[in-house]
Amino acid sequence: MGAYIRNIVIEGPDARALATFYAELLGMKIIREDWLVVAKDEESFPRLAFDENPDYQPPRWPDPAYPQQMHLDLHVDDPEKAQEVALRLGATRLPDLGGSCPVFADPAGHPFCLCGAGQ
Structure with a gap:
């Protein structure tokens, strides 16, 4: 079937703060700004993505x-x-x-x- 984990999405009250936290903790970078995604580089998987929810x-x-x-x-x-x-x-x-x-x-x-x- 050829499946793999692309993104692990983490919800929180401040998506940018969480993306910054995990990028620094893991020595990665934010590779997408429109939907905050953190990875080693553009080709690496899995990635962490962040969804903002003010009611989290x-x-x-x-x-x-x-x-x-x-x-x-x-x-x-x-x-x-x-x-x-x-x-x-x-x-x-x-x-x-x-x-x-x-x-x-x-x-x-x-x-x-x-x-x-x-x-």
Whole structure:
């Protein structure tokens, strides 16, 4: 069938702020301005795209009444440095629930994990 993931779309109250956060965190760039899309370059997949919703309600980790619905597991070469960068960019460390990778929330509250080798 030849299918692949083209975009992972993330909703939030400020699409540009989220696109900037993930571009800097992942060492990527915003490759489309009309619909904010972040990628390594024009040919790379998957990409992150951002949809603005002024009525967005963030998940509340780990409250099942406000579920995460999805999260990103990001592989990083240097987990300690990646955690420092994430916090500097506005991420929040979330409570450890016994998983193998530390969990953070992006500036809009979406959970993501920063996983190193072997995690």
